Amino acid sequence: MNIVAYSEDPEYIKVASSYFSNEKIVAVSTSDTKYADELHLIDKMDEEAIAKYLASLKPDLLITGSTKRDKVIGAYAAGLLKYPILPDVIDISGNKAKRVVYSGMGIAELEFNTPIVVSISKKNVEAKERQTQKKNVNLEEGKVKKIEVKQKGGEGVDLSSAQIIVSVGRGIGSKENIKFADELARAIGGALGGSRPITADLGWLPEDRQIGLSGLKVKPKVYFALGISGQPQHLAGIKDTKIIVAVNTDKNAPIVENADYIVVGDVIKFCQEMVKKVGKK
Amino acid sequence: MNVVALFKIVPDDTLIKVTGSTLDLNVPAKISTYDKSAIEEAIRIKEKHGGKAIGVTAGNTDRKAIREALAMGLDEVIAIDMKEQDIYSTASMIADQLKQLNPDLVIGSEATTDSSGGIFPAYLAGLLGLPLISYVKSITIEGKKIRAERNLISSTEIVESELPLVISVVGEINTPRIPTVKQILESSKKPVKSVNANVKPLVKLASVSPYVIQRKKIIIDGSKMEEAVDKLLSYLRQEGVIS
Numbered sequence: 001m002n003i004v005a006y007s008e009d010p011e012y013i014k015v016a017s018s019y020f021s022n023e024k025i026v027a028v029s030t031s032d033t034k035y036a037d038e039l040h041l042i043d044k045m046d047e048e049a050i051a052k053y054l055a056s057l058k059p060d061l062l063i064t065g066s067t068k069r070d071k072v073i074g075a076y077a078a079g080l081l082k083y084p085i086l087p088d089v090i091d092i093s094g095n096k097a098k099r100v101v102y103s104g105m106g107i108a109e110l111e112f113n114t115p116i117v118v119s120i121s122k123k124n125v126e127a128k129e130r131q132t133q134k135k136n137v138n139l140e141e142g143k144v145k146k147i148e149v150k151q152k153g154g155e156g157v158d159l160s161s162a163q164i165i166v167s168v169g170r171g172i173g174s175k176e177n178i179k180f181a182d183e184l185a186r187a188i189g190g191a192l193g194g195s196r197p198i199t200a201d202l203g204w205l206p207e208d209r210q211i212g213l214s215g216l217k218v219k220p221k222v223y224f225a226l227g228i229s230g231q232p233q234h235l236a237g238i239k240d241t242k243i244i245v246a247v248n249t250d251k252n253a254p255i256v257e258n259a260d261y262i263v264v265g266d267v268i269k270f271c272q273e274m275v276k277k278v279g280k281k
Numbered sequence: 282m283n284v285v286a287l288f289k290i291v292p293d294d295t296l297i298k299v300t301g302s303t304l305d306l307n308v309p310a311k312i313s314t315y316d317k318s319a320i321e322e323a324i325r326i327k328e329k330h331g332g333k334a335i336g337v338t339a340g341n342t343d344r345k346a347i348r349e350a351l352a353m354g355l356d357e358v359i360a361i362d363m364k365e366q367d368i369y370s371t372a373s374m375i376a377d378q379l380k381q382l383n384p385d386l387v388i389g390s391e392a393t394t395d396s397s398g399g400i401f402p403a404y405l406a407g408l409l410g411l412p413l414i415s416y417v418k419s420i421t422i423e424g425k426k427i428r429a430e431r432n433l434i435s436s437t438e439i440v441e442s443e444l445p446l447v448i449s450v451v452g453e454i455n456t457p458r459i460p461t462v463k464q465i466l467e468s469s470k471k472p473v474k475s476v477n478a479n480v481k482p483l484v485k486l487a488s489v490s491p492y493v494i495q496r497k498k499i500i501i502d503g504s505k506m507e508e509a510v511d512k513l514l515s516y517l518r519q520e521g522v523i524s
């Protein structure tokens with residue numbers, strides 16, 4: 001079987017390698033990897049051009065990562081090849097794959113045949129390093145031209161691997177109040193995140209802090225949901241958290257049904273009190 | 282300028298409940314949340330540049346949801362009835378319709394709330410051999426030229442391309458309008474073209490089971506916050522999640 005793995009993030013190539021440890025894997029990436037037999041190092045991040053290159057390799061199985069760009073590239077390639085596609089697969093065994101559906105409320109089991117394109121979710125895996133033959137590939141440019149790229153704020157904290165996350169929702173009240181959550185995050189060594197309204201709609205936090213269905217999926221040991229009502233799209237991003245603590249004045253908010261510990265009360269007071277206690281120890 | 286808005290009719294995700302070992306999907310249908318932004322953007326482009334805004338939906342063809350899309354301002358909806366669908370079969374059916382419509386712009390949204398794959402517009406673009414701009418948070422169109430701002434997680438990009446093409450929009454691109462009673466009444470006169478699917482899915486859905494993580498749901502009264510925090514911290518230390 002001709003397996004091609006593409007991702008801008010080499011962690012996904014490692015996961016792909018772990019699913020197919022006895023098969024030859026050709027990786028295509030802008031980054032180096034030790035988890036493929038062949039690596040095609042590409043010279044530019046042009047989604048259409050990468051998709052066309054992947055399609056030209058005529059894979060039986062094309063595996064991509066699940067970054068926003070990875071998925072778009074995999075889907076474009078699948079469309080070009082007229083292959084079926086399974087996005088955000090959390091597990092593959094034989095010709096069966098599992099993925100999360102209905103905003104995190106269901107798991108679908110699907111049966112597939114090759115050829116196919118699959119985008120896989122990140123997980124911690126063991127994989128053996130391979131002898132990787134490398135070659136450089138110069139891609140042609142696609143029809144969409146980049147005019148400007150702006151990096152967004154944020155302090156480069158990687159929310160997707162944080163062990164403690166303090167996350168704020170509309171219930172925090174104002175942009176100024178976010179500093180209380182930030183102080184709490186610093187005091188307990190956690191990362192600060194937010195719901196979609198706070199990040200994408202109101203802009204109280206940079207958009208790269210957005211947790212949920214259309215933002216980041218996180219899996220910390222403990223997640224503090226401060227003033228977050230708990231819409232399904234948000235819950236979909238925190239499903240794999242070990243312990244969820246919700247702080248909310250409304251004890252009927254949907255988050256209450258989806259949390260381990262619920263402090264019914266004022267979010268700001270909670271932050272201040274937590275900082276005192278955790279700072280004291 | 283002819284614009285197509287892609288939308289999907291899904292079970293309302295705020296009403297889906299888990300009962301025992303099954304997921305109760307027998308709940309009212311709605312237009313998937315971000316797909317309303319695709320419809321809204323198509324209508325705005327039509328209002329600004331003239332031409333037609335046509336909706337295309339595939340899967341559940343719930344009439345009430347289709348009427349809502351028409352009431353918002355679409356001129357016409359093509360409803361492809363599909364009992365079983367995967368991305369391949371859905372895109373193939375929609376591509377057939379688009380070849381007849383020959384639109385300047387096809388607008389989808391970043392993800393639906395049912396399967397949430399976030400890849401449909403990209404797949405369709407590949408299938409049609411059209412360029413794609415994904416995760417668009419704003420667009421301007423001049424003549425055949427389109428300029429768009431893309432929202433990626435750690436960066437934003439401004440890109441340019443030429444029509445025709447496919448774009449996927451993020452929710453923050455606009456606030457979808459709520460139709461007036463008059464618009465709802467008038468929507469019943471607008472045409473809906475029904476199409477029966479003749480492409481079979483290649484991926485088989487074997488089962489859907491609830492994905493439930495049992496949470497402890499321990500309520501701590503926060504009226505005396507100092508005591509509440511002490512209590513919470515002792516729980517969290519027992520759990521071994523903080524030191």
